Amino acid sequence: MTTHGGFEPVFCTVVPPHVLDRLARNDDPALSGPARRTLVRDSELRARRRVTTEFSLAAAPAVKAPSDQPLRTIYDAGHGTELPGTEVRAEGRDPGQDATVNRAYSGLGATFDLFLKAYRRHSIDGDGLPLDATVHYDEGYNNAFWNGEQMVFGDGDGEIFVDFTNSIDVIGHELTHGVTQYTANLTYYGQPGALNESMSDVFGALIKQYSLGQTAAEADWLIGAGILAPDVTGTALRSMKAPGTAYDDDVLGKDPQPATMDDYVRTGRDNGGVHINSGIPNHAFYLAATALGGYAWEKAGLIWYDVLTGGELSPKAFFTDFAGLTVKAARERFGDGGDEFQAVEKAWEQVGVRIL
Numbered sequence: 001m002t003t004h005g006g007f008e009p010v011f012c013t014v015v016p017p018h019v020l021d022r023l024a025r026n027d028d029p030a031l032s033g034p035a036r037r038t039l040v041r042d043s044e045l046r047a048r049r050r051v052t053t054e055f056s057l058a059a060a061p062a063v064k065a066p067s068d069q070p071l072r073t074i075y076d077a078g079h080g081t082e083l084p085g086t087e088v089r090a091e092g093r094d095p096g097q098d099a100t101v102n103r104a105y106s107g108l109g110a111t112f113d114l115f116l117k118a119y120r121r122h123s124i125d126g127d128g129l130p131l132d133a134t135v136h137y138d139e140g141y142n143n144a145f146w147n148g149e150q151m152v153f154g155d156g157d158g159e160i161f162v163d164f165t166n167s168i169d170v171i172g173h174e175l176t177h178g179v180t181q182y183t184a185n186l187t188y189y190g191q192p193g194a195l196n197e198s199m200s201d202v203f204g205a206l207i208k209q210y211s212l213g214q215t216a217a218e219a220d221w222l223i224g225a226g227i228l229a230p231d232v233t234g235t236a237l238r239s240m241k242a243p244g245t246a247y248d249d250d251v252l253g254k255d256p257q258p259a260t261m262d263d264y265v266r267t268g269r270d271n272g273g274v275h276i277n278s279g280i281p282n283h284a285f286y287l288a289a290t291a292l293g294g295y296a297w298e299k300a301g302l303i304w305y306d307v308l309t310g311g312e313l314s315p316k317a318f319f320t321d322f323a324g325l326t327v328k329a330a331r332e333r334f335g336d337g338g339d340e341f342q343a344v345e346k347a348w349e350q351v352g353v354r355i356l
């Protein structure tokens with residue numbers, strides 16, 4: 001018996017399929033080879049998820065109150081594909097020689113910290129779920145993912161992508177897919193899918209800002225800064241401040257994200273543009289957070305978290321449904337007389353999402 005009726009885990013990789021598709025068509029085998037291998041591996045993993053999901057969800061619930069400490073274990077796949085691999089760092093152990101292991105450990109800790117300290121949430125499931133991660137997965141693997149049970153990081157091919165543990169927001173992005181699965185469970189297609197992606201970018205960015213102690217004005221609002229190889233013309237995978245400007249590279253192409261509904265992309269690829277149109281709710285969050293000022297996780301983040309976990313957000317929500325709930329949550333949290341709900345309303349207006 002499972003208590004997770006309708007629960008559909010997302011197999012979300014950091015690098016969207018449309019980016020790898022383009023790389024796989026490149027004339028240079030040094031570029032197309034790793035991209036092709038990564039695509040094949042990802043499709044195998046996606047298929048395997050469907051088979052094993054039921055078992056992982058039927059796991060027995062914890063009996064005691066969850067701890068305020070994370071429970072992290074880092075494994076090393078040694079460039080193979082066996083998961084989880086060899087245990088290399090358990091919770092509470094000192095850092096070792098391998099910087100990748102140490103970054104994965106810190107990234108899991110930073111994610112746990114934001115959700116606990118800002119929102120009193122205990123881990124991904126709200127019930128102290130242990131956080132496991134495997135590093136050095138496969139050879140030249142151009143991706144990182146959360147498979148519903150653990151995080152997995154590739155080292156990149158060194159040509160286009162480098163070590164995926166380099167971006168703390170990438171780690172936060174993937175783990176937030178877990179939070180979404182356990183809460184609003186947004187369907188991974190079209191607008192609800194783009195909202196699902198946006199939740200992961202929003203909390204991924206907040207995890208980075210929280211760990212660095214940055215205000216909304218100080219933050220770079222980039223997702224995946226540090227995972228592009230030095231020769232790539234670009235700063236990151238996505239920009240919440242200026243969607244569509246993260247990269248413009250002869251091999252990688254141009255960042256396809258719109259910032260407003262005027263440029264909404266209708267496509268069947270990428271699950272109906274989940275990594276593309278997420279630029280619109282991403283930008284709305286950026287506008288609300290910077291208008292409110294201070295630390296973004298305290299006001300805008302709290303409002304978004306209230307909507308994600310509050311129980312009113314439908315798995316099939318459109319942007320307009322989500323926008324309406326954020327305005328409602330802002331009023332409930334901060335009152336009818338405050339600036340908060342007005343800032344949220346204005347942010348959605350600026351990206352062209354009408355609130356019904």
Ligand SMILES: [Zn+2]
Pocket residue numbers: 012013014173174177197200
């Ligand atoms: Zn994602």
